[in-house]
Amino acid sequence: MGRPKQARAVRTREALLLAAAEVFDEFGYPAASVSKILARAGITQGAMYFHFKSKEDLGRAVLLEQASMLELPATPAGLQQLIDMTLYLAHELQHNVLFSAGVKLAVEQSEAGLGDFSVYQDWMDRFRAELDEGDAHGELLPQVDTAEFARVLVASYTGTQLMSRLESHHRDLPRHIAVLWSYLLPGIATPATLARLIVDPERGRVPA
Template sequence: MARQRQERAVRTRDALIQAAAETFDENGFSGAGINRILERAGVTPGAMYFHFKSKEDLARAVIVEQAAALRLPEQPSGIQQLVNLTLYLAGEMQRNVRFRAGVRLAVDQTEGGVQDFTVYEWWGEKFRQELLAARARDELLEDVDEAECARVLVAAYTGTQLMSQLSTGRADLPQQIVAMWRYLLPGIARPRTVSRVTVDAALSVAA
């Protein structure tokens, strides 16, 4: 019986996060009503407040857990994998509502007093590990600082996806990430690495 209750609680929490992600994605934080989220999740207010203290708390969970269902590489392997990862994320921004909502909330944290920088740190560390692997493979230019470069990449990716959202509803996001790399790669990677790395918008589907 205890196991069944625990499994039910996990399902309820997941349903709330999914419903919240869909509602935040459609309406933003301010336009997302708690009643709409509850209706979509098919749960009672009591069930929600068992897991989350407020709408802000629920939004924070969507931000922090945005990558939970993504198929991310388990081991870093350098520049090509970093490129592949960013293009895969571009595709997920188009088709994965939970990831997209988490990113939207992370970018616009002025609404509702939701403040959480940890997701940016998490992605920065993910990118840094790939850059460290690239360093071990002698793919990086000598003066590249892996931590600083990772932070710049997170910022560049965030700005690129935001501009793509505003201009085309992210329809051209994979192509814009390709353009981002066209200019960034020569600044961080050795010429021989640049020449052999594949940067193709098709990776947003195939990654």
């Protein structure tokens, strides 16, 4: 009997997390009530409190688990993989509600009372691993500090996606990320690497 109960608990938690993400994404955190989330999930208040004690707990879970439904590379492979990853993320922001809501909460943490920098650190670490791999294979210019550039990239990506969300609900985000790379790459990649890198907004698109 233990396994069915455990599986049901996992499904309940996932339903709550996705419902919260949908409501946060649609209404914004301040206007997202617990009653809206429960109605969206079709779950009782008692079931929710077994997993999450408050709306704040749900918000933190959406923030910290934003990447849990993404298909990210298992191992770093260098600059082309990093570029492809950022374009994949741009496409995911258009339809992956958990990722979209988590990114939105990361930007609007003051409204949610969260103040958690770890999600930004996680992306910086992931991007730096790709840069370090590229550096090990001679892809980067000698003056590039991979930790520093990873921070610049996360900050630039955050600003670009925020502007795109306001302007077009992320419809134009892949194109803007490709433009961002067109300006960033000459400052970090060797000429030989630059000549073979592909920056195409359609790269990273998940087949329908």
